[in-house]
Amino acid sequence: MFASDLEGETALRAGLRDAGRVVVKFGSALLTSPGTGLEHARIRSLVDDIHELLDAGHQVVVVSSGAVAEGCVRLGLDRRPDAVSDLQAAAAVGQVGLMAIYEQLFVARGRHAAMVLLTHDDFAHRERYLNARATLNRLVSAGVVPVINENDTVATDEIRFGDNDTLAGLVSNVVEADVLVLLTDADGLYTADPRQQQDAPMVNFAAANDRQLDAMAGPGGAFGRGGMVTKLAAARLAADGGAHTLIAPGRLERVISRLLAGERIGTLLAATVAPRDARKRWIAGLRKSKGCLVLDAGAVSALQQGGRSLLCVGVRRVVGQFQRGDVVRFEDENGQAVGQGLVNYTSAEADRLIGVPTAGIASVLGYVNEPELVHRDNLVVYR
């Protein structure tokens, strides 16, 4: 059912060689072996591949796991601990070893790696987001390769669920990547769990937002935290910002260079929207919304077809508590997600403004923050 658009796939894969900015994510299962920690030879060949990409003119940002696994070895733990604080401690110890290898391998070819530790919250605060964005842009334009990991000391999202898959999706938005490459120990995304159904075919190509994919992404593998569920979620985050995602086997020689040369390897999950400007990408990447605005059909079509701002008159219900500037989701009356944006009024104000025409805001509140509830520059609409 996904193999039908061979022409579309071929064209898209051929276009990958023009990708400017590429985010490459390495999972723990790829970089480490149970009991012995980081696999130096594997990391060396991946970094060689990145050097090749950089020499060809691509800009590369790395998202790397492996700190927890390496830290466990360094601390003499014979298995992954259960307590989150133990995992966080292991991450802190292991991160040192992880960066030491990257730095050594990049310096050997006259380049530098930079350690960047981020949390999901950094993407939800406008100021921190802008700081991270500015730093990463500066590093990349200076020819430095940022190596990003979750800041496991203060955050546990990826330790618990994702093994940096989600982080990689968010990073793709921040750096305005054209392509996100998720390297893993599997060949790609299969239509069923290949450990249970050996002849399950692999998906070569699909739209990232294709709902049929949901049923295929089984729960996480034995190693690392990330299964295909989080990879699919990362691909969708990346697609929100206009980036295509490749899920491919990290053990294949020169796999990243070959992918970007258009070779048919792994799964390509295509973004169906054109790349948006940076602000829109950031808004699309924000995940921790504070509330929801339920919209009437007129408002939904004004957003979807007209590219308009969201006005109070089109709001039917206000759910949750939020402040001015917070991210709120938009839903239609059937509970379907329509989009999200930065709201100009608090939830208490918005509640009083339900169904109020713009000209009536002053008489209801006694003041006007802005004529729109959410300005069109500050919202994204899902399609």
Ligand code: GLU
């Ligand atoms: N950020 C973690 C790491 O680098 C995630 C992987 C895990 O939880 O094992 O190790």
